[in-house]
Amino acid sequence: MSYLPLVFIGPTITTDYCGETAMEKRAVVDSIELTNLGLVGDEQADKRVHGGPDRALCHYPREHYELWQMQYPELKSLFRASAFGENISTIGMTEENVHIGDVYQWGTAIIQVTQPRSPCFKLSGLTQQDDFALVMQGSGKIGWLYRVIKVGVVSVKDPLVLLNRGSISVAETVAIAFHQDYNEANTQRLLSAAGLSASWTATMIKRLQTKQIESFERRLFSLKTRSN
Template sequence: MHYPEVYIGKITPYAGHSPSAIEKRAVNGELMLTSLGFEGDEQAETRHHGGPDRALCHYPREHYEYWRHQFPEQADQFIAPLFGENISTTGLTEHDAYIGDIYRWGKTLIQITQPRSPCYKLNFHCDIDDFARTMQNNGRCGWLYRVIVAGNIHTKQPLELVSRNSDVSVAEAISIAFNAPFDEEQYRRLLAAAGLSASWSKNMQMRLLTKSIEDFERRLVG
């Protein structure tokens, strides 16, 4: 079992940039979890954030120690929820979490659908050039959930793994999608992972059809 810290946020303006809800705050007590995430939590660009397959974002808290070592002059900023996550835990990383995993959380069930795809907003939010690419390259991306059963959760309730439905870890999915050469066999393996999000299924299918990997630059640099 894993005991999460929980965060939600509102859309706010960013000087020189489009509005974002990446700025989250810690919440405690009972919360309503709907098919689109926590009541009171918002996403600014719904084409790329939020929706049923991306209702919640989970980021491992232990990764922040790595980032503090990588960027010592900005170490003070590397505390949850810097990356806009809704859930932060210790003891559960991309190597232990698998595409399709289903967790019981209070009265709800949530399922891992895909790794987080780092985007350019991390660059200015962290004030580090090309930070999104750095996160993508080293695989410390976190992951996203869909809500299978909506309901109330209490922030003191644990996440309990109740069903493992694929053999593709989130770490493997990141490697296959972002950091490995073109490989049809691996794309088919990822496509076969139960619970994979519609957007990632589309991307893998398009790679098979076009025999090429999509361009990441717009997502990474804006």
């Protein structure tokens, strides 16, 4: 299986809608270097929760934008590829058929899926919908992140070619992490997924220790909290 991507990069800027962000990205039409920390020229605003070796690339399925356009017709012009700050956009790859630990050849680089994207309050700021991050999380249409196993040169002409399949889909991961009550067996299953990011591994270990799911409030609503 292989999929041709659209590719996007962008700098950190200051916006009225959510402060500092790197969600506003431009299309890449030429070949570009992919390092262990992502595409050359791409930035992340808050490196505590974005970027780093386990979150070097963000991928969002392009077909999801049609669903957001139907749900929010007044925002139809906003919902297009790269609106959510993704680096990679494709047709055909979704949370249902992409797995944690999947390994893809992309140009001369090799990348691996590490975790779902965790929607945050900046998406609500972008859309000017106070609960958009929560709605996105509930929909499961949130995309995923990659680490770079082998650095190289990539482009929109280079398809993502599946080399190795992981054991648990991104959709199942999202359900366990965000939609279900605490379940030890499911938590252990997710924790055992090869390739799972260090931050999600730590979160699953903490769940096993506390036997409960952490609060999502700060991640989903902290912009609103800060403005009040």
